[in-house]
Amino acid sequence: MKPAAFDYLRPSNVEEACQLLLEYGEEGKLIAGGQSLLPILNMRLSTPEFLIDISGLxxxxxxxxxxxxxxxxxxxxxxxxxxxxxxxxxxxxxxxxxxxxxxxxxxxxxxxxxxxxxxxxxxxxxxxxxxxxxxxxxxxxxxxxxxxxxxxxxxxxxxxxxxxxxxxxxxxxVGSIPMGYSFQEYSRKHGDFALVAAACVLDTDEQNRITGVRLTLGGVDAVPVLAADAADLLIGEKLTDTLLQEASRAASAHVDPEGDLHASREYRLHLAQVFAAKVMETAYNRAVAKGGTA
Missing domain, CATH: 3.30.465.10 (Uridine Diphospho-n-acetylenolpyruvylglucosamine Reductase; domain 3)
Incomplete structure (x- = not known):
């Protein structure tokens, strides 16, 4: 399919682009890289009257x-x-x-x-x-x-x-760059949307105790999720297999994924726990290998 007809506008600065958005409201759409918007336009899921191209700013x-x-x-x-x-x-x-x-x-x-x-x-x-x-x-x-x-x-x-x-x-x-980090995801093939993704940044002290951690999960709710409950379990502790499993269960306890033709709700919950554990373990091992907080 092809997009519905639209008028093409190319503002010369950010202020002009903002004015065009105000002027045309819901009938105006911004385009820059177009990797998300163009498929939507081609399928006519969105039919704006004005396309405001900011790629040249x-x-x-x-x-x-x-x-x-x-x-x-x-x-x-x-x-x-x-x-x-x-x-x-x-x-x-x-x-x-x-x-x-x-x-x-x-x-x-x-x-x-x-x-x-x-x-x-x-x-x-x-x-x-x-x-x-x-x-x-x-x-x-x-x-x-x-x-x-x-x-x-x-x-x-x-x-x-x-x-x-x-x-x-x-x-x-970036005033204090985390010593350990990890991003991992599962998709059916390379380039596909992730069924579930997880990211973690983590710091340790000289005794390998965790001093700071942020764990996030994607594909398990309507927005990316910050798994604060899991992080709370880790502070002040060395990462053991038992603690890792407890924290990964906590990470998946408060998410609300939807099932679809790609994966059931139950499978996404399982993946959330598995990948939470994977990124926490990888981030911890990297932090320990660097000898704790810089």
Whole structure:
């Protein structure tokens, strides 16, 4: 199928794009990489009258560090983030997660911010950034505001972005880089959407006791899930097989996956427990190998 007819608009800056969004409301849609929107348009699940192309806004394409923050512009290509030496050093979890996204051609076109705005609960970027305690900056004609990622995702394919707002930047705290990290997912074949995904960042002290941990799960609810109950069990402890199983059960206890033609609810719950254990164990072993907190 082909998209319904639309008028094509190409703003020259962020402020103009925000004004166009305000002017056309629900009849205007932003496009940048197009990896999520174009299939929706082709299937006519969305038929906007105006397509607002922001792919040329160079001001939203960057990766740089500023103090204790790693800042990534919303229009930065996913492949550029994947290959960035700065990202690999400051946020290696992202470098590990990005190759799971589709295929290289997908990542060459897809934007870093586009994945966040699309808000698919199985997506790799939102899940990793939630584990990294990231926040986002959204821009409107009136100014900018910062939103913690835990408050950004509202429900399935829905975010806190208001009419007339554009995602401008992702901010990742890197003042204390986690020593251990892991991202893993299960899909039926490479490039498919994940049935379940998990991410973990973890720190240990010199006695190998866990001093900090963030565990997130994707594909198990309407939004990416921060498994705080599991993390609480680990603080101050060395990771044992018994504790690992207890924490992985806690991680899957408060999620609410839906069954579909790809996997039943019960199977997704099982995968959530299995992959929670996998990423916690891998992150812990990496932290211990580095000798505790830097």
């Amino acid at each position: 160079q001001e939203l394409k960057y990766i740089h560090s500023e103090g204790d923050w790693l800042n990534i512009g919303a229009l930065t290509r996913q492949r550029d983030v994947e290959r960035s030496a700065l990202v690999k050093e400051a946020a290696p979890l992202l470098s590990e997660a990005l190759p799971y996204i589709g295929h290289m051609q997908t990542r060459n076109r897809g934007t870093f911010g586009g994945s966040l705005v699309h808000a698919d609960p199985t997506a790799e970027i939102p899940l990793s950034l939630l584990a990294l305690n990231a926040s986002v900056v959204v821009q409107s004609a009136e100014g900018a505001r910062e939103v913690e990622l835990n408050d950004f995702f509202i429900t399935y394919l829905t975010t806190d972005i208001m009419p007339g707002e554009i995602l401008r930047e992702v901010k990742i705290p």
